[in-house]
Amino acid sequence: MTASGISSSAVEIFTARERARFLQQNPQSVALAERARQSLFGGVPMHWMADWSTPCPLFVERAKGARFYDVDGHEYIDFCLGDTGSMFGHSPDPIAKAIAEQANNGLTTMLPGEDAVVAGELLAERFGLPYWQVTATATDSNRYVLRWARGITRRNVLLVFDGCYHGTVDDVMVRCHDGQTRPRSGLIGQAYDLTQHSRSIPFNDVAALEAALAQGDVAALLCEPAMTNIGMVMPEPGFMARCRELTRKYGTLLIIDETHTISTDIGGCTRLWNLDPDFFVVGKPIAGGVPCGIFGCSAAMAEAMQQARQRASQNSHGHGHSGMGTTLSANALAMHCMRANLEQVMTQAAYDHMLPLARRLADGFRSLIGKHDLQWSVTELGARSEFQFCAVPPKTGAQAEAAFHDELQMALHLYLINRGILITPFHNMTLCCPSTTAEDVDKLISMLDQAITELLAIPGARE
Incomplete structure (x- = not known):
């Protein structure tokens, strides 16, 4: 049996x-x-x-x-x-129309249009964070936000929950076994020790959370508000509030990834549960099925990002590179579809x-x-x-x-x-x-x- x-x-x-x-x-x-x-x-x-x-x-x-x-x-x-x-749904009518509209008006130019401005305004209104960036996937969003978090805090360690799902970011490919962080099984071509800068703890374990944060080296806690990939796991009452309290106590940034949990509410768990993250990530459905990801940040984080950029520029020789962005990020087709999705589909x-x-x-x-x-x-x-x-x-x-x-x-x-x-x-x-x-x-x-x-x-x- x-x-x-x-x-x-x-x-x-x-x-x-x-x-x-x-x-x-x-x-x-x-x-x-x-x-x-x-x-x-x-x-x-x-x-x-x-x-x-x-x-x-x-x-x-x-x-x-x-x-x-x-x-x-x-x-x-x-x-x-x-x-x-x-x-x-597959091919919502407003998205199909948006694709047709943009098809003869350019697909990618590496320059913004009015759609980008409108989408940013709609995202800020919906999710409550004032500033936004657009990527090609949620994996990219998580990868870039992690760079920002490390640049802002000048710490290296990422904290995640055992069984988490954040796309294919290298740093999240760890599990927790008997209280110890281990590389996720089945990884192909992993060249460096992920446990050096990643730490995994059980979801809903406040004691383990505080013990991990108290070491003073965690740049960010990257988490789903409810786990969705290992099997659905709901947070215990008050657990997400403790995540916010303890990350603030120990100088760690809170990144909420709602790529799956956006199914909860029009503003995600972030608005529904008042999670108040430093960074917020959504991918997959944000442009109605057209590949696109986004991340938002608080005003305090936007200022800290500017300071991190200045520090990086001072330490560079010649032209610098942030390590973020692809030439198809925020392309014209994705932006037009995201605007249509936010206005007419994701209602x-x-x-x-x-x-x-x-x-x-x-x-x-x-x-x-x-x-x-x-x-x-x-x-x-x-x-x-x-x-x-x-x-x-x-x-x-x-x-x-x-x-x-x-x-x-x-x-x-x-x-x-x-x-x-x-x-x-x-x-x-x-x-x-x-x-x-x-x-x-x-x-x-x-x-x-x-x-x-x-x-x-x-x-x-x-x-």
């Missing part, structure tokens, strides 16, 4: 049946997968695209709203939504539609868990919810990871895919968008109920 309450042998039988079904009903994806192996490493344009539950990649033809269509003509209700990249009306549906979905998950007498739990945050293979919602990244059952998770995902429903891979997270309907939510619950019923009907499933 596994921690999930379902035997591995039953999962194996269930998975084999679903893999055969997928291969039978997706001949065009199978053919494209074979063709792709001749030119794409691993048969996909990015290696993790092959890490889904399907026996070969599922090739998409088009996507719109809360649905996408594969090359075999199947329609899917999408609760993954590009893992938040399309949080407001209060959108959240008013998404949030009740996510609650309906979370309640449906809980009902299924009770119906089937499973020791599982549900975590929800705004438009996002997740069912987890543990009786009580996890409080740390380690607890969330301990609840993983990769084979069961992938079996359930594959069952849903075979019946026209997609949820986020690697864990059981779902996201509702403005195009999601109550009928879509009810279908997911119905299909998951059917999957669990069939799985539990396999002899020995509950042994």
